[in-house]
Amino acid sequence: MRLTVLGKSPSWQDADGACSGYLLEEDGTTVLLDCGNGVFSKLRRYRDYTKVDAVVISHLHADHFLDLVPFSYALTYAPRQQSVPVDRWPGTDTPARPQLYAPRGATEVFRRVVGAWGNEDLIDNAFEISEFEPDSVLEIGSMRFRFRHVPHFTETFAIDIVSMNGGGRITYGADCSPNEGLVEFARDTDLLIVEATLPRPERTGIRGHLTPMEAAEHACKANVKHVLLTHVSDELDELWVRSCAKRAFPGPISVAHEGAVYET
Numbered sequence: 001m002r003l004t005v006l007g008k009s010p011s012w013q014d015a016d017g018a019c020s021g022y023l024l025e026e027d028g029t030t031v032l033l034d035c036g037n038g039v040f041s042k043l044r045r046y047r048d049y050t051k052v053d054a055v056v057i058s059h060l061h062a063d064h065f066l067d068l069v070p071f072s073y074a075l076t077y078a079p080r081q082q083s084v085p086v087d088r089w090p091g092t093d094t095p096a097r098p099q100l101y102a103p104r105g106a107t108e109v110f111r112r113v114v115g116a117w118g119n120e121d122l123i124d125n126a127f128e129i130s131e132f133e134p135d136s137v138l139e140i141g142s143m144r145f146r147f148r149h150v151p152h153f154t155e156t157f158a159i160d161i162v163s164m165n166g167g168g169r170i171t172y173g174a175d176c177s178p179n180e181g182l183v184e185f186a187r188d189t190d191l192l193i194v195e196a197t198l199p200r201p202e203r204t205g206i207r208g209h210l211t212p213m214e215a216a217e218h219a220c221k222a223n224v225k226h227v228l229l230t231h232v233s234d235e236l237d238e239l240w241v242r243s244c245a246k247r248a249f250p251g252p253i254s255v256a257h258e259g260a261v262y263e264t
Ligand SMILES: [Zn+2]
Pocket: 059, 061, 152, 175
């Protein structure tokens, strides 16, 4: 499988950046994992958005789904999606309508978001929406997706993707506080994408995120082959992030950048 980082910012975007969005590709199948604010523009930079087969959403925070709004507008109004010729586009009888897999309750949340300005059906009409359950298994092309609850401020799923063609395994921790469930879920994976949001643990309230060192501890306990630290603001020093992680994980450590590509 090939993973391309489209966006890696936390809930506020880096300068010129995008929030969470990762492109997974294998044997002609393209899946977008999360679609936070800024991701649609980055998707357009790297790929043709009408060629995306499916979008999978880890949880219903803005920085993980908000660009479903411009993505839906494109699928609805772009000249190339129309049935009649428009300008240089010849017209199509088969406009793109990607699958959209999201947690339970997502359809209602999407309707409320775009309903704020009277467009309730926008996302429903643009995508083929399916809500997944914790025990759902999705097969999209040659990739098999499984889910696991992780602790965060809203219902959130870590996602494990296995190539059924022997093309490796990627585990995505989504957003989470320290937890053993992710360690178990990611055990022996080829690439663990894990958030390393916090410069220090939350001082008050319930925890919802990880520090770079905690992220690396999860990677170490899970015996992963390679860890990709993400959801880190450009307002933190990347070298500091890496050195914190090195103290807890002896294997290869990457810090996510837009456009970075990883193969398993
Ligand atoms: Zn979140």
